[in-house]
Amino acid sequence: MDVKALSYYVAIVDQKSINKAAELLYISQPVLTRTVKALEKELGVQLLICNNHGIEITTVGQNLYYYARSILSQFEEIERLKKTFGSCIETRLRVSTAMILLQDSIIQKYFSSVNSDHSFIDIRETGIEEAINNVRSQASEIAILALNTVQYRTLQRVCKIHELEMHVIDKGSVYVHLSQKHALAQADTVKASSLLSMIYLHTPEDFFTRLNYPVKIGDTELSQFKRIITVNNYHTIINLLKHSDAFMFGNRWQIEDLKKGGIASIRLEDGHIQRHLVWLHRQRQTLSDEARLFLNLFLAPLNQSIPAKA
Known part of the structure; x- marks a missing residue:
C-alpha cells in the first residue's frame, strides 16, 4: 500500500x-x-x-x-x-578552544554578522587533546589552542600523523594571571618559585598536560605545586582567580580582557618556555563561511586574518 x-x-x-x-x-x-x-x-x-x-x-x-x-x-x-x-537559511559554527578565553564580544559580533534564520553555535571549551579529537572527528570544524613550547612540538608531530593543518598565530612569554588585589599584582615580573604557596589552577589532565610534569620554569618544576584545583570551565577559573589565593599560567593575548574582569597579568621571568597560539583544521578541508568569519573576528585584534587558501 x-x-x-x-x-x-x-x-x-x-x-x-x-x-x-x-x-x-x-x-x-x-x-x-x-x-x-x-x-x-x-x-x-x-x-x-x-x-x-x-x-x-x-x-x-x-x-x-x-x-x-x-x-x-x-x-x-x-x-x-x-x-x-x-527557504530557511541556516548557519553552523563548530569550534573547540583550549587554554584560551574567548572574548564575549567575538560571539556578539559573529551573531550580528551572520545572515540566517537559524544560527547553530557550538563552542566547546576543553583541553588540548579533546580539542584535537573534536577536529579529527569533525565534531568541530576548527580548534584554537594556546600551548607551551613542549606541547607545541608534540602537536606538530600529532598534526602530521592525523592529517591536521596547523596555523601559527603568534607566540610570546608565559604570563601568570591572578587577582588584582593580590600582593604580586603590581610586579612587572614574577618567579615561579614565588607562586608555590598559592593555589595552582589548571584544566583536567590529558596527554598534553602530562607533558608538563618534567618541565622546569626557572628552578621550579610544575610537580612542586601542591595546592591544585582542576577546573573544566574557564569562567569558573576567572571567578576563582578573582576571589581566592589562586593563579594560572596563561598568555599575553587576553591581558586586556582579563584586566576588565579584575585579573592581573604578570610576565613569568623564565624565558625558555613560551606560549604558542595556533588554530587547526583538517587537511584538504575548505573552511565554511561561518568558520572564516569567526576566525577573522578572533584574529582582528592581533592584526591578522586567515590565509586565502585555508
Whole structure:
C-alpha cells in the first residue's frame, strides 16, 4: 500500500464515481479500478460496491477513507515543512578552544554578522587533546589552542600523523594571571618559585598536560605545586582567580580582557618556555563561511586574518 494508491482511493470516494475521479486525476478508469482491486486484495475485504448509480462504500471502506485522509494530510504537512526548510537559511559554527578565553564580544559580533534564520553555535571549551579529537572527528570544524613550547612540538608531530593543518598565530612569554588585589599584582615580573604557596589552577589532565610534569620554569618544576584545583570551565577559573589565593599560567593575548574582569597579568621571568597560539583544521578541508568569519573576528585584534587558501 502506497501513498499514491491511497490518494486515488480518496478521490474515488470524494467523487462517488471511478469515472469522475479518473477525469479529475487525468488518468484512465482502468488504472483506478486496478488500484481499488489491489487495495481490496491487500486488505482482504471489499471496499467499494459498484452499481448503476456509481459506487457504494462499505463500512470497512469508510474506515479506510478516514485513515487515508489523515495520512495524506500528514504527508501534505511534511511537504509544506520541506518547502519552508528549503527557504530557511541556516548557519553552523563548530569550534573547540583550549587554554584560551574567548572574548564575549567575538560571539556578539559573529551573531550580528551572520545572515540566517537559524544560527547553530557550538563552542566547546576543553583541553588540548579533546580539542584535537573534536577536529579529527569533525565534531568541530576548527580548534584554537594556546600551548607551551613542549606541547607545541608534540602537536606538530600529532598534526602530521592525523592529517591536521596547523596555523601559527603568534607566540610570546608565559604570563601568570591572578587577582588584582593580590600582593604580586603590581610586579612587572614574577618567579615561579614565588607562586608555590598559592593555589595552582589548571584544566583536567590529558596527554598534553602530562607533558608538563618534567618541565622546569626557572628552578621550579610544575610537580612542586601542591595546592591544585582542576577546573573544566574557564569562567569558573576567572571567578576563582578573582576571589581566592589562586593563579594560572596563561598568555599575553587576553591581558586586556582579563584586566576588565579584575585579573592581573604578570610576565613569568623564565624565558625558555613560551606560549604558542595556533588554530587547526583538517587537511584538504575548505573552511565554511561561518568558520572564516569567526576566525577573522578572533584574529582582528592581533592584526591578522586567515590565509586565502585555508
